[in-house]
Amino acid sequence: MNEGNLTKLIPFVCPDCKNSLRSDNLSLHCDKCDRTYPIVDEIPDFILGDSQNKSTPIFKMAKKADLLSSFYESKYWYKLSLKLACARKSSLESLANFHAETLKTINGSVLDVACGTATYSRRIASSSKNVYGIDISMGMLKKGKSYIKQGHISGVYLSRASVEKLPFDNAVFDGVICSGSLHLFPDTVLVLREIGRTMKPGAPLSVQTFIEGNTIVNRMLKKQPWVHNFKLAELQQCLTEAGFEEFEYKFDGPIVITFSVKKAASN
Template sequence: MDATDSAYVCRRCGQGLSRRDGELACPNCGVTVPIADGIPRFPVPAAVDNAAHETFFDRLAPVYETPVWFQPLYRFVGGATAPRDDRSTIASMLALEAEFATEPAAEGDTEAPSVLDVACGTGRITRRVARDAASVLGVDISGGMLERARRYAVREGLGNVAFARMSADELWIDDGAFDRVACCWALHLFPDVDAALAELRRVLRPGGRLVGTTIVDEYVLGAAPVRAVARLTVGAEPFDVDSFRDRLREAGFSHLEFDRRGAALFFRARAE
């Protein structure tokens, strides 16, 4: 049994799912979820399943972490002031160390937090966060990205990491199942941002922390031609900073912290 199995619930009836014979099954209504190559393949909304960008990211997976993709794009978007290593910055913002926990630990309780990494891609953030977390579940809709993520995690010997195919706006995860949620470089790609934010809030325990990165219409993305290219190539829709702040609040988050570097926005919030 995987360490994250206890977080999975049936979207139809809310019952916890159990692992059996190469699948996850609902003992109440009979819904089953196939597991292929160690990755549960949860159903995703039709609009997401048929999205062209999923195929694009499947093809992108083999080169995503090579010098031809993420780092050049990150530098272009973030500019000279962006952190050299976004992964370490995100891990620090998640505050996984006990002394920075959002709530005081009970006496003698030293357990590290559990983390959900939404739109994990090839697991860049998932693997970095796993160093200090009790367990990390990475979810994404791209099968190609997830297969690459699992391969990298196995290669690094990470025993506290699991992956599942799942849509951000329809998470098959129990309410309040995670202490921390990360969502990095993806919100600007989601077809229904508000539904995704509501789901991120739902699966966080009260007082839990959301940390993420996205792109905003500043710096290079303040230019209409650059925004048009981003929209046409990967379907990216940069946010207005003020409206993004309002959307987080409407989703049930408070204690918002923003750090904009170029067109890259690092953010942190707390679940009410």
């Protein structure tokens, strides 16, 4: 619990039917679907079933992320991947600053989509901001939990969930971060709509992702069926279709883009 943080906690809901959940120390239960979601090492797991089926995209993606989790936040991984992407000015710290700046006016609750090791959740949480990190990789989340404990950080709440079915009610978040992952989701508009569903009208979404370009990283990524290389106009079109407005972006090198958008007030 975030001492001194008066922000109201957001309860999890069933990712399928959005019904409220009954909890005991070991699990959360949906009476409507009659589903039980276990709590593993203090992390509610909303995708246990899907993630056990080896043929699902979630299983394959989570496995890759699990493997990466132990060295993901090491300076070598972040530095190397940004260098290969020809991003000269970006670093973990500069991206954290970008997200902090986008969300600076928020007093309330922030969702960190595909949070990995709670990379940015940990750096954004404060006495005026609770951050809810979701990811499909238990390896990433457990590593994140260990960093949170080591750093005595409060106000970060992790759960294992897929961005396609978020375990949160409509219009509960004051802001959202989606860093390093938008290009990984098979259906961008569907995901953006699901993220938007959980946001209050006018709330900001802060994103870092990759755009198509002729770099080593892009050439490598192009060969991977699980990565999408956006064109700028296509990205803008997806955001508009999903109900976002006020697209403000900036490039660092040819393929790294950071941007902020707002959930349209009329959606």
